[in-house]
Each structure stands twice: as C-alpha cells, then as structure tokens.
Amino acid sequence: MILNHSHTDISRNEGCTLTGALSVTCFLQDAVTVIHGPAGCTHHNASLLHASLAENDCSDIPLLVSSNVSEEEVIFGGEGALMQAIRSAESYNPSLICVISTCIADTIGDDTAAVCRERRGIPVVHIPGSGFLGGGFSDGIHNALMRLMDLSSPDISSPDDSMMIVGEKNLEYEAEENYAEVSRLLSLLEIDSGLRFVRRMPANDCSRISSARYAILRDPSLYPIGSALSSRFGTGIISGFPIGLEGSLRFLRQAGEVTGIDSYAAIRDEEGMQEDLVASFSDLRGIPVSINTSLADPGVLGAARTVMNSIGMVEEEPGIPIPLPFDPPVGTTGIRRMLQSWRRCISRA
Amino acid sequence: MPECINPIWPCALTGAVAFLAGYTGISVVIHGSSGCYYYPKSLIRTPLYGSFILHDEVVFGTGERLRSVVSDVSKRGGRVAVVNSCVPALMGEDLAPYLDGYSALFVDAPGFLGGVESGYRIAGEALMSEAAITADGVNIGGVCLLDPFWRGNLHEAGRMLARAGIPVGTVVAADHIEAISHAAPLTVTVNPDYPAIIGEDSGSLLGISACSDTIMQVAERVPGADPSPLLDECRLAEERAIAACEKYLRRHDPPVAAIAAQAGYASFFDDILRTYLGAGSSLILPRNDSSGIAVTDYAAIADALSSDEYTLILGSSYEHQMQPCAAFVGITPPQRGRVILGSPPLAGIEGMLNGVEMILNACMDRKKKF
Numbered sequence A: 001m002i003l004n005h006s007h008t009d010i011s012r013n014e015g016c017t018l019t020g021a022l023s024v025t026c027f028l029q030d031a032v033t034v035i036h037g038p039a040g041c042t043h044h045n046a047s048l049l050h051a052s053l054a055e056n057d058c059s060d061i062p063l064l065v066s067s068n069v070s071e072e073e074v075i076f077g078g079e080g081a082l083m084q085a086i087r088s089a090e091s092y093n094p095s096l097i098c099v100i101s102t103c104i105a106d107t108i109g110d111d112t113a114a115v116c117r118e119r120r121g122i123p124v125v126h127i128p129g130s131g132f133l134g135g136g137f138s139d140g141i142h143n144a145l146m147r148l149m150d151l152s153s154p155d156i157s158s159p160d161d162s163m164m165i166v167g168e169k170n171l172e173y174e175a176e177e178n179y180a181e182v183s184r185l186l187s188l189l190e191i192d193s194g195l196r197f198v199r200r201m202p203a204n205d206c207s208r209i210s211s212a213r214y215a216i217l218r219d220p221s222l223y224p225i226g227s228a229l230s231s232r233f234g235t236g237i238i239s240g241f242p243i244g245l246e247g248s249l250r251f252l253r254q255a256g257e258v259t260g261i262d263s264y265a266a267i268r269d270e271e272g273m274q275e276d277l278v279a280s281f282s283d284l285r286g287i288p289v290s291i292n293t294s295l296a297d298p299g300v301l302g303a304a305r306t307v308m309n310s311i312g313m314v315e316e317e318p319g320i321p322i323p324l325p326f327d328p329p330v331g332t333t334g335i336r337r338m339l340q341s342w343r344r345c346i347s348r349a
Numbered sequence B: 001m002p003e004c005i006n007p008i009w010p011c012a013l014t015g016a017v018a019f020l021a022g023y024t025g026i027s028v029v030i031h032g033s034s035g036c037y038y039y040p041k042s043l044i045r046t047p048l049y050g051s052f053i054l055h056d057e058v059v060f061g062t063g064e065r066l067r068s069v070v071s072d073v074s075k076r077g078g079r080v081a082v083v084n085s086c087v088p089a090l091m092g093e094d095l096a097p098y099l100d101g102y103s104a105l106f107v108d109a110p111g112f113l114g115g116v117e118s119g120y121r122i123a124g125e126a127l128m129s130e131a132a133i134t135a136d137g138v139n140i141g142g143v144c145l146l147d148p149f150w151r152g153n154l155h156e157a158g159r160m161l162a163r164a165g166i167p168v169g170t171v172v173a174a175d176h177i178e179a180i181s182h183a184a185p186l187t188v189t190v191n192p193d194y195p196a197i198i199g200e201d202s203g204s205l206l207g208i209s210a211c212s213d214t215i216m217q218v219a220e221r222v223p224g225a226d227p228s229p230l231l232d233e234c235r236l237a238e239e240r241a242i243a244a245c246e247k248y249l250r251r252h253d254p255p256v257a258a259i260a261a262q263a264g265y266a267s268f269f270d271d272i273l274r275t276y277l278g279a280g281s282s283l284i285l286p287r288n289d290s291s292g293i294a295v296t297d298y299a300a301i302a303d304a305l306s307s308d309e310y311t312l313i314l315g316s317s318y319e320h321q322m323q324p325c326a327a328f329v330g331i332t333p334p335q336r337g338r339v340i341l342g343s344p345p346l347a348g349i350e351g352m353l354n355g356v357e358m359i360l361n362a363c364m365d366r367k368k369k370f
Helices: A019-023 A039-055 A069-078 A079-090 A102-109 A112-115 A136-150 A174-187 A203-212 A220-233 A244-258 A264-280 A297-309 A331-348 B012-021 B036-042 B055-060 B063-074 B084-091 B116-128 B150-163 B177-182 B206-223 B228-251 B263-277 B298-305 B317-323 B346-370
Strands: A031-036 A064-066 A096-101 A124-127 A160-166 A195-198 A211-217 A236-238 A288-289 B025-033 B080-083 B104-108 B139-141 B168-171 B186-187 B200-204 B256-262 B284-287 B312-315 B329-331
Touching: A019 A031, A019 A039, A019 A096, A019 A136, A019 A160, A019 B036, A031 A039, A031 A079, A031 B329, A039 A064, A039 B036, A039 B228, A064 A079, A064 B055, A079 A096, A079 A112, A079 B186, A096 A136, A096 A203, A102 A236, A102 B084, A112 A124, A124 A136, A136 A203, A136 A220, A160 A174, A160 A203, A160 A220, A174 A195, A174 A203, A174 A264, A174 A331, A195 A203, A195 A211, A203 A211, A203 A220, A211 A220, A211 A244, A220 A236, A236 A244, A244 A264, A244 A297, A244 A331, A244 B317, A264 A297, A264 A331, A297 A331, B012 B025, B012 B036, B012 B104, B012 B116, B025 B036, B036 B116, B055 B084, B063 B080, B080 B139, B104 B116, B139 B150, B150 B168, B150 B186, B150 B346, B168 B177, B186 B206, B200 B206, B206 B228, B206 B346, B228 B263, B228 B346, B256 B263, B256 B298, B256 B317, B263 B284, B263 B312, B263 B346, B284 B298, B298 B317, B312 B346, B329 B346
Parallel strands: A031 A064, A031 A096, A096 A124, A160 A195, A160 A211, A211 A236, B025 B080, B080 B104, B139 B168, B139 B186, B186 B200, B256 B284, B256 B312, B312 B329
Antiparallel strands: none
16 A cells, blocks of 8 residues: 555656666576665565566576675675676676666665776676666666667668567566567568567677667657667657557558558558457447546557447446556557457456 | 575565564554565555655655655554665664654664564564563464465464463464553464564474474463363374375385475474475575575575475475476465465464475375376
C-alpha cells in the first residue's frame, strides 16, 4: 500500500533507476553487469530477474557482480570495492562490463565514472543508476541505452536496411509475442527486423547501432533515445510499437514513409485481416459491457473503444465488467488476445 | 567486504520489515526510495507504506516527508513503525523530532548492515524493549513472514502447547502489537534463525528429539502442564517416519543431498536424512552464518552443486534451476514457479512428518521420471 502519490510526481513511485538500467544490461549477451552498492540492491534485482525470466522459460539469471558496499565502505569510501568488483567481472572474460551505480554509491560520493574510465583490456561502461537520486525506472532504461549507444561508431561502413528495434520492455511477459507481431507487420512491407537494442543482443553488436538506417522505438517515451539516434547517426525513427487496429495501419504507413516503400498493398492486406478478426467476434455484438477507466492507460482505452465500436459492443452502466490489458495491445494480434479475454470474461458472467 | 556474484538472500531492511509486518495494530513505513519499498512489498504480502523519498529530500532533509507520511498513516489508527533504509541512515539525519506526537517506533535497519536475520534482530530488539512479561506459559518465537513455513509452524506449535496444557504468552513475530505486554517468561522457537529476543530461551520445536526435550523442559516449569500425550505422539510419529523410510530404502539407495537453507532448517533436514534415511552428511550451503560461513552467491552455490552428483536438492527455486534433474524439495524462499497456498509446518511433530514426506515424495517422483 502506497501513500501520498502525487500525479505530478511520477518518479516517487515508478520504481528504481537501477532496475530500469538492469532491464537493459542484463539482456546483453556476453556482458557482465557490476552493481556498485550494497549486496541487498543486487539481491532485490537478481530475485526480480529470476522471477521474470522463469516466467519466460529462461532458467539462467544474468551475471550480476555486487561491490557489496557495507558499513566500512560507507565510512571510508567504496571505490576500492568497486575496483575489486570490476576485476572480478573481468575474470569472466566478457565482451563488455556495465557498471551501474546505486543511490548509496552516489550518496557517499564515490566517483564511479572515474573508476570506470581507467584503462582496461575490456570496455567498461558507466551507467548512472542511483535509485531515486537519478530519477526512476524509465530513467534507468534511458541512461543504459544512451551509454550503450556511445559504443557505436558514427562511421558507417555498411548501412543496414533492416529495422532496428529499440528499448523493448524486457521484463514484460509478452515481450516476444509483441516482437513477433511487429516483425509480422514489417514483413508485409518486406522489411526484416534487425538489431534488437537491447534484447538478447551480443554486446559487440553495440558497435553496429549506427549502421541501422531505420529504428522503431518500443514506446513514444523513448523519444530522447530516438532523437539521439537520429541526430548522431541519421537513423529514421518510428515513434512506437503499433497499438490496436488503427495503430497497426498507421504503423504500416509510417514504416513505408520512413523506408520509402509503398505501403498501399500492405495496408490493404492488414485491413482484410482486421475485418476477418472483427467478424470472428461478432458474437459479442450488442452485449452491454463496462470498463473501469479510472486507472486505464489512454492508449489501452483508445484501442479498446475502437474495437468495441467496430464489433458493435455497447458500453453502458451497468454492463458486464471487462478487463483491460496492463500495456496497450500491440498490433492486430494484441487486439485478438484482448478480445479473447473479453469473450472468456463475458461467458463467465 | 569482498564482492559477491548474484547474492540471493535479502537485506537487513527486508528482515526488519518482515518482523514488524507480522504484527497487527502497527503500520509499517519504509523510509526510503520506491526501490527499497517494492522489493519487501513483493515478498511480504501485508499492507506496507513507503515514504518514497526523492533527490530533493536527500539534499534538503527527509524529515518533513517522513512526518507527512507518518501523519497520514496514523490516521488509520494504531501505531506506526518506521524502518530506515540505507540512504537516510547514512545521511545521519536526526529523525526523532519529526516523529514527535506520534506513537511511532523507529527502527534503523539499513540494508548494508547485513542479511535478513540481522534486520529481524534489530527490529526485535527495538520492539521488545517495550515488552512486559506478565503472563504464564511460553512465547512462541522464530516466526517470520519470509519463512514459507511460518503459518504451519505457528499452528503446529500452538496445537502442541495446547495439548500439553501450556499457555502461550505472545508470538514473535505474528501477533497483535498489544500482546507484547503479555509475554511469558519462557520462549520456545520454531525457527532458531529468527531470535525471539523476549523470554528465556527454552528450546526448539524443530526435529522430533528437540520437540521431546523442549516439551519436557517447559512442562517442568509450567504448573499444570502434562507432556505425556505429546511424548507418546512423538514416539508414534517417529515410528511412522521410520517405517516409511525403511520401505523406501528397500528399493532405493539413500539420497545424496545438498541443502541450501537457513542454518536451522538445514540442520533439521540433514538430521532427518541421516537418522531415517541412512544418508551420508549432506552438503550444507547455509544462507546465514550462524553456524558457519553463509553461502549466498548464486555462482558459488552453482559451483558447489556441480561438485558432486546430488540426487536430492533442498533449497529455493534458484537451486532447483541449477540442478533440474535432481529431486527437489522447496524449503527456502523464493519458491518461484510453484503454487503454495496451504500451511504445512516444519516445526513440531507434524513438521517432522511433513519433512520426511516431502523428501520421500520428491525422491520417488524423480525415480519415476528417470
């Protein structure tokens, strides 16, 4: 139970910057993440990753090295402990070491960035992750993506025409299904999905980020990342994954514009698929339903009402309460899953 | 402190919160960031509150923010306990003046002080400084909301003590907050890794011989108590355990076991394996260092488990993932990917039977698979 949430004060309750940064670095293959702070901070996140990855049938948890800051380091400084932790990380011979600072490291005044800058045989990237001192969960994601982007050279030797996917929500239960839907839509335009920056991406592929000519952001909130990609490497940006029926068509149009591919046929194909989808749920037509809009994401609400109108469902009080997904439904396939959950809910009512 | 790889045991803050959250009539406020709130909240399924401090408060002081949250929480009635996390603890701010006028207990348990048990002890010492021994009988200690067996242990301890005619003073830590004013002079524990702080340590209910010894010892000091029905029950339970294990051993070899758990539970299961199943000494990887050096690094545990061909693993879902082909008994949190709704005990007579049952069923299930 949380008290004193302010709507203007999102970072107070959105979660730890460290967790956000880890949700990126832990999905770099062949990289080791060092967390400069107490062991408890690392444990909290190892436990979260253990739980999240287990739900996605992944039995290994990523390697997290804690500098294990205790009372002694709090008093005398923790830079020595950080150096020791980095040496420990080096012993695994990774391609990259990501060092994330915690609020304790920042509060005691350790110069984490300076320790990371020391010359080593393996590149070491410092990612600010100092809990509430550095913002919230989404700031952690932004910080990590920005710092990893620094590993890419602006000199592009061979431009990549596939579509880079930026900032997938790695802790999301449906992450792979959402990726598959985006890939399906891209395939209608005969575009391949390319680098996944960052989801199960080899650390060395960070150097290839600049070669991607086009990129899709997972979410419009990643605008600063898209802006940086665009200004530094000239990457063409699509601002978010497609949400709902209309969003899918808009996505195809936008992808066509960015890549210079005629999207007319692809949009016609997708419209046909959407008409079939709506027809297959005609049994829901005329059913009075109600939606709890108080905490609903506007994107979810918009996508839900669009498809309700298409089918002819009636929103009224008191109607059968139907659930909304936590995250906006991605693509036409996401809408199908939402409709299936509504059908189950209505059949139980 | 040397670095550690994927530490898999929670911090002192979590232990302190788990202790206090076991009491009704007191609301627990975590004074720290959202990150320090969400993790304990994900483990401890009771209402918890947070101050959710931000950068500005770290710079200019967190006291006003804490007072504001405590003020709101106090309106819900009852007392308030504030558990201090790492950053406000090392800021050195004097928070006591901000709690003036509220019935607030302040517990300084920053995560960097150690593991769960350290925090549990710190919170226990803070709360029990207000306790009063005014009742007869015994207290039940060693209850912690992080322990997957806490409810079962509590039920079983209550059942056994009632059967022996021994009244219960207070339960540490799962009671109404006012019950600490009616504590008993003696305390028995259901999990020795969580110290009760209050009352004279009068033994453990973990393991059948410990149960017998403890019940006899307590009965001598509590007027009107009669241990004989429980002693008979202990004897019969042990006969049932031996019979089941002997039957299993007619067809199978003793398991080669590794146990990753708090020291008390690890010793309990090691004793069962050696006494009833004729197993050799188990590999014990204690989560806490009460009887050796704690092993809480994921990598160190994985290395240790790969050092031999263990046929039985007792531990958490981490160890289960490391050795998916071994028989597995979940005794240590976390238990991800499993549904646990009931209240089986490890303590007491039923706890011993449950322990034997879990081991035999896990071993037999493995035999069916391979």
